[in-house]
Amino acid sequence: xxxxxxxxxxGPELCxxxxxxxxSHVFIVTxxxxxxxxxxxxxxxxxxxxxxxHILEFPAGxxxxxxxxxxxxxxxxxQKSAGRDTCIIALGGGVxxxxxxxxxxxxxxxxxxxxxxxxxxxxxxxxIGGKNAVNTPYGKNLIGTTYLPQATFCDLDFLETLPLEExxxxxxxxxxxxxILDADFFAFLQTNAKALLNLDMSKLAYAVQKSCExxxxxxxxxxxEEGLRRILNFGHTVGHAIELKSEYRVSHGRAVASGIIxxxxxxxxxxxxxxxxxxxxxxxFSSFGIETMACDGxxxxxxxxxxxxxxKALKHRPxxxxxxxxxxxxxxxxxxxxxxxxxxxxxx
Amino acid sequence: xxxxxxxxxxGPELCxxxxxxxxSHVFIVTxxxxxxxxxxxxxxxxxxxxxxxHILEFPAGxxxxxxxxxxxxxxxxxQKSAGRDTCIIALGGGVxxxxxxxxxxxxxxxxxxxxxxxxxxxxxxxxIGGKNAVNTPYGKNLIGTTYLPQATFCDLDFLETLPLEExxxxxxxxxxxxxILDADFFAFLQTNAKALLNLDMSKLAYAVQKSCExxxxxxxxxxxEEGLRRILNFGHTVGHAIELKSEYRVSHGRAVASGIIxxxxxxxxxxxxxxxxxxxxxxxFSSFGIETMACDGxxxxxxxxxxxxxxKALKHRPxxxxxxxxxxxxxxxxxxxxxxxxxxxxxx
Numbered sequence: 209x210x211x212x213x214x215x216x217x218x219g220p221e222l223c224x225x226x227x228x229x230x231x232s233h234v235f236i237v238t239x240x241x242x243x244x245x246x247x248x249x250x251x252x253x254x255x256x257x258x259x260x261x262h263i264l265e266f267p268a269g270x271x272x273x274x275x276x277x278x279x280x281x282x283x284x285x286x287q288k289s290a291g292r293d294t295c296i297i298a299l300g301g302g303v304x305x306x307x308x309x310x311x312x313x314x315x316x317x318x319x320x321x322x323x324x325x326x327x328x329x330x331x332x333x334x335x336i337g338g339k340n341a342v343n344t345p346y347g348k349n350l351i352g353t354t355y356l357p358q359a360t361f362c363d364l365d366f367l368e369t370l371p372l373e374e375x376x377x378x379x380x381x382x383x384x385x386x387x388i389l390d391a392d393f394f395a396f397l398q399t400n401a402k403a404l405l406n407l408d409m410s411k412l413a414y415a416v417q418k419s420c421e422x423x424x425x426x427x428x429x430x431x432x433e434e435g436l437r438r439i440l441n442f443g444h445t446v447g448h449a450i451e452l453k454s455e456y457r458v459s460h461g462r463a464v465a466s467g468i469i470x471x472x473x474x475x476x477x478x479x480x481x482x483x484x485x486x487x488x489x490x491x492x493f494s495s496f497g498i499e500t501m502a503c504d505g506x507x508x509x510x511x512x513x514x515x516x517x518x519x520k521a522l523k524h525r526p527x528x529x530x531x532x533x534x535x536x537x538x539x540x541x542x543x544x545x546x547x548x549x550x551x552x553x554x555x556x
Numbered sequence: 557x558x559x560x561x562x563x564x565x566x567g568p569e570l571c572x573x574x575x576x577x578x579x580s581h582v583f584i585v586t587x588x589x590x591x592x593x594x595x596x597x598x599x600x601x602x603x604x605x606x607x608x609x610h611i612l613e614f615p616a617g618x619x620x621x622x623x624x625x626x627x628x629x630x631x632x633x634x635q636k637s638a639g640r641d642t643c644i645i646a647l648g649g650g651v652x653x654x655x656x657x658x659x660x661x662x663x664x665x666x667x668x669x670x671x672x673x674x675x676x677x678x679x680x681x682x683x684i685g686g687k688n689a690v691n692t693p694y695g696k697n698l699i700g701t702t703y704l705p706q707a708t709f710c711d712l713d714f715l716e717t718l719p720l721e722e723x724x725x726x727x728x729x730x731x732x733x734x735x736i737l738d739a740d741f742f743a744f745l746q747t748n749a750k751a752l753l754n755l756d757m758s759k760l761a762y763a764v765q766k767s768c769e770x771x772x773x774x775x776x777x778x779x780x781e782e783g784l785r786r787i788l789n790f791g792h793t794v795g796h797a798i799e800l801k802s803e804y805r806v807s808h809g810r811a812v813a814s815g816i817i818x819x820x821x822x823x824x825x826x827x828x829x830x831x832x833x834x835x836x837x838x839x840x841f842s843s844f845g846i847e848t849m850a851c852d853g854x855x856x857x858x859x860x861x862x863x864x865x866x867x868k869a870l871k872h873r874p875x876x877x878x879x880x881x882x883x884x885x886x887x888x889x890x891x892x893x894x895x896x897x898x899x900x901x902x903x904x
Binding site for chain 2: 232316
């Protein structure tokens with residue numbers, strides 16, 4: 209269930225959903241930024257459940273998305289003798305959702321999970337599809353599982369206090385879903401960029417719902433990424449490499465937007481995509497105020513090395529998703545990605 | 557695929573199975589006891605693969621079945637830049653299979669796993685059905701996943717060097733499968749106890765195959781233990797409590813055998829089971845030389861508290877599986893377990 213609400217109403221619907229699970233304990237997993245803002249309010253709204261509701265906080269930031277944080281959270285739950293009939297609510301952005309999702313998937317071999325994303329990026333990305341992970345010193349998201357939440361609640365009022373840069377990170381994922389899956393949605397985003405940036409709530413509700421539905425469609429078809437789901441990685445092979453090489457000074461959104469441009473340009477050079485479409489994509493990012501030149505300054509070789517660590521890589525050779533036009537990807541007989549030829553990396 | 561062989565032939569069949577997975581790296585995960593004995597031989601037999609084969613060893617023993625050990629193994633794999641196209645071979649007893657299974661299930665969100673159990677218990681239990689876990693200071697097997705292996709290879713020659721007590725641990729699981737699922741197999745075990753204890757290879761091959769098939773049947777029906785799979789916990793609610801209270805001085809086999817007797821006696825007192833059947837079960841354990849009085853000396857209250865931490869517990873009240881006769885369990889409308897009434901704990 210995805211429920212899109214405008215107005216942070218943690219009330220009856222969320223409570224009803226958890227009530228059905230009949231848990232002995234509820235743990236709200238959140239971080240040190242979101243927790244103080246929304247944790248107590250969410251906890252109060254769950255008093256109707258008649259079971260203990262605990263708030264577990266960890267320090268905010270990607271640097272705390274680690275195995276150590278997961279272990280700390282596990283110990284907190286074990287200390288309270290939480291068993292398999294426990295429910296975890298993930299309240300926060302992508303980092304919280306990833307850590308809480310991994311935690312839920314392995315606690316007593318899996319307990320029910322409810323996602324309450326508080327950023328536009330998390331609403332479009334981490335809250336849908338069940339992929340979770342933690343980072344290691346060797347790379348991002350290398351340890352984790354695929355574990356679907358019982359429900360996701362998107363409350364658009366969270367976005368009112370979100371910094372503009374954070375909002376843009378979310379719009380990048382939305383634009384990506386449009387590029388790979390839906391030309392009409394791409395056109396909607398072209399027309400409504402300004403309204404969305406100004407948080408026009410009715411347009412935003414439509415866009416979030418549409419973007420989530422598009423992702424859900426892919427995830428339902430191929431939950432464990434054996435083929436089709438790889439298309440959701442469009443822009444991310446190069447994007448992750450940019451993040452890694454910049455030591456995460458470049459935001460996820462800018463890195464992926466730049467990755468989308470590099471990978472779309474690769475599709476043009478390989479003859480799959482009309483150059484005009486690449487220009488349309490660049491223009492759409494531009495109308496959202498999103499910079500797409502984040503890979504400037506990195507050498508081909510450096511980025512390529514990072515791309516080899518990408519989880520889609522085969523025999524240490526990176527693979528990328530290829531778009532043919534807006535809303536269409538090349539299937540490559542069901543592989544939905546193809547090897548990235550190092551000799552063709554001219555524009556990096 | 558389960559392949560039962562007599563004679564430790566790691567050769568063509570195992571190699572062919574891994575070859576199909578086309579991995580970039582193979583990691584043999586094993587412990588400091590089994591590794592030196594069989595690790596190099598297994599590694600040599602995989603030279604045909606044409607990819608690097610690494611042996612990863614950790615110190616033997618349940619005390620090393622921890623989150624720290626899993627993290628150590630992950631770091632070893634990450635250091636070698638192993639990606640999603642990696643294959644993990646678990647070579648060892650239950651501890652190794654559990655750690656390696658959990659490792660495989662979360663490395664790059666899941667890589668292929670091959671089980672090579674080297675103990676009779678592991679052949680009957682950990683190698684089938686995909687449950688894995690590590691221990692925490694708060695209890696056993698509380699963190700893990702359910703993740704099915706690609707294949708399991710049981711080589712009976714491993715058993716030649718196994719201490720008698722270890723063998724008995726395996727026979728307990730076999731007997732449990734017979735009690736809950738198959739009266740004919742129970743009769744086979746009654747007739748052939750002595751031959752099996754003497755490692756009569758043809759009878760042992762039949763018994764291992766049958767026991768694995770019985771478990772597989774249950775696991776295929778209910779992989780994630782939403783109902784039927786709970787019957788595999790028969791004897792384990794009380795058994796795990798005995799292990800915990802004895803601080804693991806009582807072996808897993810003796811603890812579970814004692815748990816089976818306590819839980820079967822509970823079924824008798826509740827009117828589900830004929831007293832004569834309880835005597836038959838006691839006699840079968842006895843003919844295998846398996847002691848079933850391991851709970852003597854513990855108080856009801858102590859054991860009950862430990863039972864409340866069992867993963868089947870609901871609202872901190874333990875539940876047990878109830879047998880009606882040999883080969884039949886009570887379904888309780890699909891729950892396949894029922895609350896253990898503390899007032900009925902007379903015999904503990």
